[in-house]
Amino acid sequence: MKLRGSEVCVSLLVCVSLALADWSPPQNLSVQSLNTQYVLRWDWADDQQSAINGTITFTAQYLAAFKSRKPPHQHNWMTVCADVLERRCDFTDAKLSYLGIYLLRVRANTAQHFSNWTNITFCPDKEADLGPPSSVKLTSVKGDLEIVIADPLSSTNKSMKTLVNDMQYLIHYWKQLEGYQKAEVLKTQNNVVTLSELDRWTEYCVKVQSRYDFYNKTSDFSDIHCTRTEGLIPYWQIFLYFLLSLGVCFLLGLLVWFSFYKVFKSFKSIFYPNVQLPSHIQELWLSDSETPHLLPPPSSGSVWDQLDMISTETDTVPDIQISIPEDQDTSVPSRHGSGDSGFNSTEEDSSLRQLSFTRHDTRTDTHTDTHTDHRCKTDMQHREEMHDGTLEICA
Template identity: 55%
Template sequence: MNARCCSALCFFLLVEVSVVLGDLLGPRNVTLETLNTHYVLQWDWSQQMAVNSTVTFTAQYLAQYKARKPAHKQDWKTVCVNVTEHHCDFSNAGLHYFGMFLLRVQANTPQQSSSWVQIEFCPDKHADLGPPSSVKLNSVKEDLEIIISDPLSSKNQSMNELVQKMYYLIQYWKKSDSSQQAEVLRTESNVVTLSKLDRLTQYCVRVQSRCEFYNKSSVFSDVHCTQTGGETPYLQIFVFLLSLLICFLVVLLLSFCLYKIIKSIFYPSIQLPVYIKERWSCSSDMLLNPESESISEHLGISSVEKQDPVAAVIDVRISQDTGNHSRHGSGDSGVYSTEEDSCHTHITHTDVQIENMFKTKTGHREETHDGMHELCV
């Protein structure tokens, strides 16, 4: 009885341990991301069976014809060993483009390893084809020249040497139109000239790589746009010259407005009163030439003396008296003495008048001089 209980207990313990430990789950959703000869193996994995352990992955490949050999004779090539990422790059593993291979991946912990998960891979059939490596546009008169560079492998080798019957599909359209209205051109050449286009018009181009053997097609390249050539129409020349003229007039107007503003700020239009200008003028004359007052006085006196009316009256009186004397001298001698006395009396009266006029003139001149001096002061 005791022996049966012990054996049953051991059996249940072994079952419980196998359930708890179990086998390590392998990667799931194993796929390949490819472009030309770039191959990246990717997978997913759940951590529910290794919560407290670090999980790494190992990836290998084998030529498919070697898979027919016994397992111990199969020569698997390891590409990634104990990596923590969920991907492995096979681009530089030496997979021939026309070969057929088996790729596999395994999850590992310090205590366990999962089962291998493998897929078949034929690059020529399964690898995606990439777009042209570059597309250039050149305007040649009214035509467009398209220069297409082949897609490149991971070793910078032209994919045209690997892909069978590869060609290009060119789409081109006016920039003002939609790409859905594009014209399509198929070519196997790397240099193509688009003719019968509108001159002086913007055209856009994009190119796609294609392969007929496995019906492969790449995504389109980036869109490139350029303008066709041709003679410039007279209307565009006129519009250009008119725009230049308008710009010149606008600049000229702005310069004139700026000049008026500066002038109004630094040179205001407010005029000084007349009496301030006169006083400023007299003060400036005195500061520049202190002797100008005396010189002006002498000049004024000299000019007045030269044009003195008293002297003119004296000259007139003398000439009249001389005439009268000559006339009376030729007459009767008995009357001469009487007329001579009257003439003497007349001359004396005249002298008194001349003296009074001279005094009046001198006083007027002094008053004028004093007035000018007060005005300047």
């Protein structure tokens, strides 16, 4: 297919016009700054040309304002960002003087084409925002509040007071119960401030902001810090503390005494148990004046006879056995030495009478015989402990 001459000329003119056409430059340039941190931002909305010509990058530069008065060929622009895809450029590391005035510019470009430059004037001392204090410390000292303020810091961690000599601080303080609406403001250039004439034992809150009056710049507030003021303790509180201490001491003493009593009682029950004597022994002790002693006082020449009584259901009278100690002479009639031979007969008659008295009808009173046998056996156990000169009589 062949083209006419006029068509060829028109197509060539269109191509040349597209190649030489100027792109729209970046718009809405602004600098976001805080102390000595500067970031240049811009907008660029020619997306149709970006789709046709490929990837679009941006270049940002700066020049001192006093150098802009020289001829254009002597302008020594310093490039900070070259062919960046983002629509921002950080000028913090460019070390711009805080008191200087600078021209900032940016353009859009590709590998073969670029747009016109867009310029903006920037003065850090006038336009850069002032930051709040880097730290605030609040302490209570003898009823007053002591505030220690640290200066805002630059990008190189230096005090901003070296760049802003007239910088001041606005201290806002208020009672926590009343709220910030009733806050009082104190302006000062000092880094250590003491708030006096405050209410004792009251919670106060403080926040601080930086202030530069020459350009009417005020920073954001610092964090809020609260503390309680001190003061002399009232007398009623001292008396109340005294009563509380007495009560605590009394309770502790009572607890110690109760613990000691429990421990003492436990040891006493272990080493000295409360064991009662049998009831029949207690009765003997209580009736000591009426009942003869279990063991009569021993005498050197006395001879005792032991009588054992055995009851049977038969009516036969058991034989009476009289045991005489072997160490005594059988020829001697008695220990009294009276020579009366009727002692043995008299004793035998009394034994027979006692036997006849105890031999009642066993069929009617069996309990009495059992008690008598038990008592007789008990007497035998006691009498067996006597010396060998005892006379035993078993019936």
